[in-house]
Amino acid sequence: MNENFQNDSADALGEATFKTRRTRWQRLRIELKKAPPTAIFGMLVIITYIFVAIFAPLLAPYGEADNSFAALLPWGDGHLFGTDQIGRDIFSRLIYGTRNTMGIAFVTTLLAFVIGCGLGLISAINQSWLDQLISRAVDVLMAIPALIFALMMLSIFGSSVTSLIIIIAVLDSTRVFRLTRAVAVGVVVMDYVEAARLRGEGLGWVMRQEVLPNIMPPLVAEFALRFCFVFLTIAALSFLGLGIQPPAADWGSMVRETANMIQFANFDFKASLTPLLPAAAIALITVSVNFVADWLLQISSGLRDEH
Amino acid sequence: MVPILVTILKRVGLGIITLIIVSVVIFTLVQMLPGDFTQAVLGQAATEETVAAFRKELGLDKPAVARYFDWIKSVSTGDFGTSFSGFSDIAAAGADQRRVADMVAPRLANTLFLAGITALVAVPLALTLGITAALKRNTFYDRLASVATLTTIAFPEFFIAYILILFFGTLYPIFPSLANVDPNMPFLTRVYVCALPALTLTLVIVAHMMRMTRATIINLLARPYIEMAKLKGEPPSTIILKHALPNAWAPIATIITLNLAYLVVGVVVVEVVFVYPGIGQLMVDAVSNRDIPVVQACALIFAATYVLLNLTADIIGIITNPRLLHPK
Numbered sequence: 001m002n003e004n005f006q007n008d009s010a011d012a013l014g015e016a017t018f019k020t021r022r023t024r025w026q027r028l029r030i031e032l033k034k035a036p037p038t039a040i041f042g043m044l045v046i047i048t049y050i051f052v053a054i055f056a057p058l059l060a061p062y063g064e065a066d067n068s069f070a071a072l073l074p075w076g077d078g079h080l081f082g083t084d085q086i087g088r089d090i091f092s093r094l095i096y097g098t099r100n101t102m103g104i105a106f107v108t109t110l111l112a113f114v115i116g117c118g119l120g121l122i123s124a125i126n127q128s129w130l131d132q133l134i135s136r137a138v139d140v141l142m143a144i145p146a147l148i149f150a151l152m153m154l155s156i157f158g159s160s161v162t163s164l165i166i167i168i169a170v171l172d173s174t175r176v177f178r179l180t181r182a183v184a185v186g187v188v189v190m191d192y193v194e195a196a197r198l199r200g201e202g203l204g205w206v207m208r209q210e211v212l213p214n215i216m217p218p219l220v221a222e223f224a225l226r227f228c229f230v231f232l233t234i235a236a237l238s239f240l241g242l243g244i245q246p247p248a249a250d251w252g253s254m255v256r257e258t259a260n261m262i263q264f265a266n267f268d269f270k271a272s273l274t275p276l277l278p279a280a281a282i283a284l285i286t287v288s289v290n291f292v293a294d295w296l297l298q299i300s301s302g303l304r305d306e307h
Numbered sequence: 308m309v310p311i312l313v314t315i316l317k318r319v320g321l322g323i324i325t326l327i328i329v330s331v332v333i334f335t336l337v338q339m340l341p342g343d344f345t346q347a348v349l350g351q352a353a354t355e356e357t358v359a360a361f362r363k364e365l366g367l368d369k370p371a372v373a374r375y376f377d378w379i380k381s382v383s384t385g386d387f388g389t390s391f392s393g394f395s396d397i398a399a400a401g402a403d404q405r406r407v408a409d410m411v412a413p414r415l416a417n418t419l420f421l422a423g424i425t426a427l428v429a430v431p432l433a434l435t436l437g438i439t440a441a442l443k444r445n446t447f448y449d450r451l452a453s454v455a456t457l458t459t460i461a462f463p464e465f466f467i468a469y470i471l472i473l474f475f476g477t478l479y480p481i482f483p484s485l486a487n488v489d490p491n492m493p494f495l496t497r498v499y500v501c502a503l504p505a506l507t508l509t510l511v512i513v514a515h516m517m518r519m520t521r522a523t524i525i526n527l528l529a530r531p532y533i534e535m536a537k538l539k540g541e542p543p544s545t546i547i548l549k550h551a552l553p554n555a556w557a558p559i560a561t562i563i564t565l566n567l568a569y570l571v572v573g574v575v576v577v578e579v580v581f582v583y584p585g586i587g588q589l590m591v592d593a594v595s596n597r598d599i600p601v602v603q604a605c606a607l608i609f610a611a612t613y614v615l616l617n618l619t620a621d622i623i624g625i626i627t628n629p630r631l632l633h634p635k
Contacts, residue, residue, distance in 0.1 A: 143610065144606070152594075155597050264477075272477065
């Protein structure tokens with residue numbers, strides 16, 4: 001993700017030329033040095049989460065759905081965060097939850113971008129009845145609140161991971177479409193695009209080689225923000241019992257399952273924190289991604305405050 | 308005043324068209340239900356006759372276009388049809404049927420009450436914070452507010468809700484952690500019972516609203532006419548009241564209505580956390596039971612509220628736009 005905003009055409013000149021031009025890595029390091037502490041913090045958290053998600057089976061002390069322990073054990077004593085109502089280790093489920101929750105949110109965001117960017121670019125280049133058709137369809141989809149629309153679609157198609165990913169991706173692709181179209185419309189009229197088309201390049205080539213690299217920076221920042229929205233929507237749906245289904249470990253449904261423990265705060269304060277752990281895990285990653293997105297927006301666009 | 312009237316009428320027309328299309332979308336989606344749906348609702352034991360009666364009740368023996376107009380006609384008179392929950396009990400079919408409108412109406416009132424008290428607290432608070440942060444830009448206060456709101460926005464609603472329950476519901480039991488309201492409660496008790504859900508919603512919405520207000524005001528203060536007023540030597544109060552504020556009404560109205568629309572959605576999760584008998588919880592229950600008429604009614608109400616709020620925002624924007632008010 002980090003190289004993408006290093007939007008350059010001079011890489012080919014690179015090392016071979018005598019005039020020392022900074023390489024991709026050098027420029028990346030310079031940008032990173034200037035990054036505000038919040039962005040550094042955000043990146044560290046994201047890297048940790050990705051690490052945990054990839055190596056979940058190695059890090060977790062017990063299995064994802066291993067319910068061979070006594071129910072509702074307290075913190076400590078072999079189970080760092082105790083066990084849940086049917087005797088599954090909370091700590092292990094938190095670790096596996098990283099993989100499920102982040103993985104599904106990432107795939108959904110990616111799909112939303114494939115749909116939204118593709119249609120947005122087509123609309124920007126075409127600008128005829130097709131553009132009108134797609135734009136009006138998107139207007140209608142955006143006239144209904146996303147969570148309500150998702151709830152309705154889930155009641156019709158049933159809640160499975162596949163339908164969850166497709167529904168949320170389609171709903172979120174509307175915003176990606178709007179952004180892509182708005183940015184691309186300005187690029188499409190540029191002379192170099194015209195030149196490429198006069199050269200006889202195909203539509204696909206023009207889109208990939210001429211338009212896409214020039215609209216990349218705002219899209220990268222949007223990807224981070226979109227990921228947050230998708231993540232929070234899926235967490236909310238899972239919390240409502242309509243998202244990722246058991247026995248798969250997922251933070252949203254873990255909050256729902258352990259929510260009752262909060263009543264016992266006066267007897268066992270630690271146990272009452274259990275439902276807050278997965279919720280805090282969600283909060284931490286969304287805060288971190290937001291911090292990074294804020295920084296990306298600042299270096300990539302004019303959205304910074306003028307001084 | 309005529310051009311402004313034309314603009315408003317155009318916008319209202321567009322809003323009505325949007326509403327119609329939204330209703331068509333909601334109706335069409337339900338038509339995509341899998342074919343064995345009647346069996347799923349009635350259970351395996353359903354006889355041929357009950358299935359046929361159920362299909363007739365749904366109007367499945369008529370063409371889709373006719374069904375849409377039937378549905379719209381009854382919805383416009385406040386009749387949302389019959390809930391599926393009565394049908395599962397085959398023996399009592401007919402006697403046990405529940406009208407969707409009777410289920411939705413009291414819950415809609417509860418939700419509007421919760422959203423109302425939230426808005427009463429959140430709107431003035433957010434505007435004050437946003438405007439002061441914009442005026443004292445790049446001070447410590449501004450940065451603190453910025454980090455705090457960014458953090459709150461990134462928190463899921465249920466996280467804020469459970470933190471509040473932990474502190475004010477169980478550790479220091481000041482407020483009830485379950486918001487059980489009933490229609491006979493006196494007003495103040497009701498507000499007291501709703502305190503925690505309203506506080507959760509307030510926190511979420513103030514963060515959004517404050518950030519938007521701050522951005523708008525900063526954008527406004529950078530305009531050339533503000534600089535002109537400054538150079539003329541006018542006092543800061545005149546600049547804000549006479550030059551900035553008339554141009555700020557439209558964006559501020561948009562911010563308020565946008566966030567009230569956001570409140571409509573945020574209410575779903577918060578209602579479930581606090582077991583508040585509102586329309587959001589009704590919809591979630593209906594979705595898990597696949598009680599389609601109820602889902603349809605709730606979705607239509609949510610979508611209509613959303614569309615109407617956006618319409619209001621645009622109209623306020625048109626009315627308060629000085630350029631449209633004083634045509635050349």
